Amino acid sequence: MAYSRLDNMVDEVFDRLEREVEMTVSDRDEVKKHAFIHNFNPTYNIEDRKILPQGLIYIISGTIRSFYYDDNGDINTGIFFTANDCFLFSKDIPQGHFIHGIDFEVMEPAQCLIIPGQTISKLRHESIVYANLCYLLTVVNLSKFFIEERTYRPLKPYEKYKRFVKEHPELIDRISQRAIASYLGVTPVSLSRLKRRYLDDFDGID
Known part of the structure; x- marks a missing residue:
């Protein structure tokens, strides 16, 4: 079977994460059965924004921002995610949305590798590897958020x-x-x- 671009992308994502979470060939093959590459168009009207598929999202190209509404109903931009950034977006996984009330918007044409949330949720119950992966991404996302909020926002x-x-x-x-x-x-x-x-x-x- 020919090695596809999607296979290469999954391997690239896990190569970046493998310093923290060791992935076996079997682990990667399981993910490749469900992962897909998706192209997003930018969402100019915040109220009509496209909802990102839930799961592990790796940005191949483009920019996605996280945002939230403050107490006055105003939109506040949290973090800009750009090429090679990876984040977990799943309400089915504890802290997968990493802060209650935060959402995401595609800022420019973006191409992303998506590992569906249902796949990640299922695998994390079957394998300590994926449980560790979810934990790692949650820590990374929370760290970015709190660095922004406590260090840069003031x-x-x-x-x-x-x-x-x-x-x-x-x-x-x-x-x-x-x-x-x-x-x-x-x-x-x-x-x-x-x-x-x-x-x-x-x-x-x-």
Whole structure:
């Protein structure tokens, strides 16, 4: 049987995770029976967003953001997931949604490898390997979320914008400015001011 692109992608995902969770050939073959690659179109209207399939999602290309509604009903961007990021999204797995009330939106055309939640949920009850995998991804997701909430969110908008430019320079002109403004906790108008200030400061550096 020819080795497919999907087989290669599953192996690539588990190669990245294998430092933490050892996967046997049998483990991988079981996943390959159910995994699939899906192309997502961006969702421009937040109310009409497409719901991601539940399961383990590995981003091959594109950008997905997590977001939540605050007490005032405003949308707050949590984390931007980009190529080679992997996260668990399943309400059937404890903490698979990693924080109650968080949802996800596709920000630009994205291609993802999906391992269905039902497959992961079934395997985690049958194998300690998959139980460990779910635990690992939950820890990774929670760590990212709390780092954002406790370390970066308290920063002043300009400092946070500088960090965003440093860590995600490729996203500045690729995703909606409204999403970036939401991440920074400012209005789109204020974001324009932050951009001008940043460019002025950058131009002033010899």
